[in-house]
Amino acid sequence: MNWRRDFIPPTALIIFLILSWFFVTKVTGLKPFILPTPLDVIEAGLRTRGLLLDAIGTTLLSTAIGMTLALLTGLGIATLMDLWPLVRRALYPILVASQTVQILAIAPILVIWFGFGIMPTIFIVVLSCFFPLAVSTADGLTSADPELLALLRAMGATRRQIWRMVRLPAALPSFFSGLRIAITYSVVAATVGEWVGGSSGLGMYMLRSKNALATDQVFVAMLITTLLSIALFMLVYGIERIVLPWYYSAQRKEQWDEMGIY
């Protein structure tokens, strides 16, 4: 990775945006509860750091449990759809429909079922994250070259061997793309879940701060949510590069470079 090329432009842009924000608050003299300055936000974060650390812990726990369940559901659905085309045809429309469900509408029902607490939050994380995992993995499983499958069959491979040796590894890049999307949604989904049906966590911190017109604290929570999402995204990206060295091999990158696409 080229640090200079990949890190200077976004860092410079972010610094520029923060400075503009600071400038706007100073020039316009807006009230802090409408638009706090960056310094207000930092100060609010430090002031409530005890609360924040607890909230971060709760949110990360819900996110982790939710993501684990989303992985199991997503991979399970992808596998079922791959093994039985009938399941694929029957399930696909329902999966799409599940993504159009309004979280605000089902939140009260979830609260009625599970009570305020971690359960509604986990449910919303799973609902938001299993879909990209299921779709990308199901597509990945069908991405193997049919000629390759024919070759293995001609060599006498069983269906199970073909699945393990070709179709599963061929699905991994696509699975990881889905995982990167899902993990990016996961923290936001957890905070939304906490907002509508939780009893603690960053979402609850945000809700209480909003009710108290502590806009600076709302900004703190947003900032932390963003940073957590980026950190988890980077974590997945790092794992991906370790698990798929062939996909990120130097030769491959060179070939892209040569084609002038990068």
Add this chain to the structure above:
Amino acid sequence: MSSPCIEFRHVSKTFAGAKHIVPALEDVSFVVQPGEFVTIIGPSGSGKSTLFNLCVGLFEPDKGEILIDGERKRNRAGMVGYMPQRDLLLPWRSVLDNVIIPLEIQGIPRKVARQRALEILPHFGLKTFENEYPSALSGGMRQRAALLRTWLMGRSTLLLDEPFGALDALTRKELQNWLLTVWQEFSRTVLFITHDVEEAVYLADRVIVLSPRPGKIKLELTVDLPHPRHQSMTTEPEFGKLVRELLTELGVNT
């Protein structure tokens, strides 16, 4: 006398597409004896690859029968070594782990399979490349790896579908010589598809010529050149005569 490695008896195959019916092979009969090197040549669409797909059991013939090692088997998968036109190496496996795929399919533990592959790797000019990913290899090296993978199926008969078709002329000549060397050294039987008339004559004991769609056998030509072959033979009158005969048969000798 031992039974022929491959025998086709009046084999016909038709494919029914969405819009029209495509006859691929019509009444094809031939025999390949153990130790022979037979090339198959024909215009594109003459059913050469279909013929191989029938051999390895990817399809069943509509009419006629196919015997492998004298036996008529229902499930022919894995009975002969098969190398398709494209190398089809798995990008996520190193060269070594790619070539042991047929051994893994046969249920041989990876460790044993790797050991066996490492012993034969130098014969295929792949020494020091075993840990590379296929993407790091040149076209010629990839074909060698694909051939070694076919080889490690451990079958006495090898079906090679235009293995050198996509290579440059020099690499192709080099690999032709090398293939003949390993063929003799390990005494295998080879059935080799090509669309290159000179390659067909240079490699073969016998050339089978297929007609355009639907593929029928137009001619079987015995090549009476001595083994081992040398590239210098391609300039001899005897060689030229055979090439001319094939070109005439294929209708491109104008």
